[in-house]
Amino acid sequence: MVCALMDETGTLLEANAGFLRLIEAHSLADGRSNVARFFIQPNWKSLLKISGAADGEIYRGLLTLDDYMGKTRTLKAGVWHIHGQVRLVAEFDIAELEQLNDTVLGLNRSYALAEFALAQSNFKLETNARALEQSVSELQEANTQLSRMHNQLLQSEKLASIGILAAGVAHEINNPIGFVTSNFSTLKSYVYQLLTLVGAYEATDQLDLIEAMKTEIDLNWLKEDVVLLLDESQSGLDRVKHIVRSLNDFAKINDSEVCQPSDLHEGIECTLSVAWNKIKHQCELRKEYGELPAVMCVLPQINQVVLNLLTNAAQAIPGKGIVTIRTGHTADEVWIEISDTGQGMSPENIKHIFDPFYTTKPVGQGVGLGLPASLGIVERHHGRIDVQSECGNGSVFRVWLPLQQPTLST
Numbered sequence: 220m221v222c223a224l225m226d227e228t229g230t231l232l233e234a235n236a237g238f239l240r241l242i243e244a245h246s247l248a249d250g251r252s253n254v255a256r257f258f259i260q261p262n263w264k265s266l267l268k269i270s271g272a273a274d275g276e277i278y279r280g281l282l283t284l285d286d287y288m289g290k291t292r293t294l295k296a297g298v299w300h301i302h303g304q305v306r307l308v309a310e311f312d313i314a315e316l317e318q319l320n321d322t323v324l325g326l327n328r329s330y331a332l333a334e335f336a337l338a339q340s341n342f343k344l345e346t347n348a349r350a351l352e353q354s355v356s357e358l359q360e361a362n363t364q365l366s367r368m369h370n371q372l373l374q375s376e377k378l379a380s381i382g383i384l385a386a387g388v389a390h391e392i393n394n395p396i397g398f399v400t401s402n403f404s405t406l407k408s409y410v411y412q413l414l415t416l417v418g419a420y421e422a423t424d425q426l427d428l429i430e431a432m433k434t435e436i437d438l439n440w441l442k443e444d445v446v447l448l449l450d451e452s453q454s455g456l457d458r459v460k461h462i463v464r465s466l467n468d469f470a471k472i473n474d475s476e477v478c479q480p481s482d483l484h485e486g487i488e489c490t491l492s493v494a495w496n497k498i499k500h501q502c503e504l505r506k507e508y509g510e511l512p513a514v515m516c517v518l519p520q521i522n523q524v525v526l527n528l529l530t531n532a533a534q535a536i537p538g539k540g541i542v543t544i545r546t547g548h549t550a551d552e553v554w555i556e557i558s559d560t561g562q563g564m565s566p567e568n569i570k571h572i573f574d575p576f577y578t579t580k581p582v583g584q585g586v587g588l589g590l591p592a593s594l595g596i597v598e599r600h601h602g603r604i605d606v607q608s609e610c611g612n613g614s615v616f617r618v619w620l621p622l623q624q625p626t627l628s629t
């Protein structure tokens with residue numbers, strides 16, 4: 220707000236701070252209190268001329284003033300002529316407003332520019348974040364692949380060393396076991412014959428000496444115990460024989476068998492006829508056979524795999540349960556699946572089932588070579604074994620074999 224009171228010559232009588240700031244008050248301090256020279260458009264003279272003689276409003280509109288710096292300023296003003304005095308009331312300094320407007324416009328422009336730059340860097344940031352995410356997931360993927368490869372490496376290292384060991388052990392044990400087993404069965408029949416002979420002596424019942432000896436050696440107990448001991452030793456020998464056979468499969472000592480087009484269903488039936496008698500009282504068997512083309516394989520070895528899986532399935536069933544054999548094929552692979560309704564396995568358990576000598580079964584029931592031996596056979600056929608299992612929910616073992624063998628390493 221600008222207010223000022225002047226006489227007709229333009230001498231300033233009174234003014235507010237706004238007016239004084241405009242013309243710079245201290246330039247008036249030297250006695251030059253006449254402000255007529257500041258009025259540019261309309262100038263002082265014409266302003267007073269407009270008025271004529273009568274009192275009242277003499278001007279309303281834009282008034283251009285010179286300020287103390289020699290810059291012009293335009294005000295929206297009203298001027299009155301009352302009793303020989305001139306009164307000025309002005310509202311806005313338009314130049315200042317325009318300047319302000321310019322400043323605001325300028326600010327707006329910089330704001331818009333800043334916003335644009337911000338949006339640009341935001342976009343760049345987002346792109347970077349996406350790239351970062353991508354590389355993190357690539358890294359994770361590479362990491363899992365690495366640890367998988369590491370596991371595979373460990374596994375194959377273990378298999379290789381155990382294979383060499385197994386080959387030696389199997390070879391060393393096989394021969395003596397052969398003649399001990401054969402000697403043993405002869406021995407068994409000798410003992411039976413001796414016991415029969417003793418029976419005959421007992422029947423004659425003539426000699427007091429015999430009676431005394433019978434008491435001394437506790438013949439009744441001995442007769443029972445000898446048979447028990449023989450049976451127990453026999454089953455021990457059988458077990459060793461079984462271990463040797465597994466080791467043999469595992470270390471591929473039996474390389475006399477040939478790879479030829481085979482009917483897997485025939486193989487499964489043959490295996491069942493051998494194995495089923497042992498396990499049938501404990502499980503119901505279901506067969507869901509699909510169509511199977513002839514598969515290039517060493518059939519007795521595949522039979523061994525099926526036998527191992529069937530035995531495991533039956534052993535996993537605590538009371539009574541179901542074992543199911545399924546078969547099927549894709550364009551270039553066939554599969555045999557053996558599932559059971561048994562106790563299943565924990566994830567920790569599954570990690571180790573292909574480790575040689577890993578078993579969760581009591582001594583005498585498992586030696587932990589069934590699955591590693593089976594995997595050895597399947598891998599030599601360029602196939603794989605998939606396992607799905609949950610604690611308490613049974614297990615599914617699926618053996619995949621290619622229809623054709625590139626070069627079978629028996």
Ligand SMILES: Nc1ncnc2c1ncn2[C@@H]1O[C@H](COP(=O)(O)OP(=O)(O)O)[C@@H](O)[C@H]1O
Nearest residue numbers: 531532535572578579585586587588589590614
């Ligand atoms: N069908 C199955 N259900 C539950 N556990 C199984 C099954 N098959 C294998 N396993 C687990 O894998 C282990 C290793 O099996 P395997 O190599 O055949 O040795 P073994 O039968 O002599 O223990 C078993 O001790 C058992 O813990």
Ligand SMILES: [Mg+2]
Nearest residue numbers: 527531589590
């Ligand atoms: Mg087993």
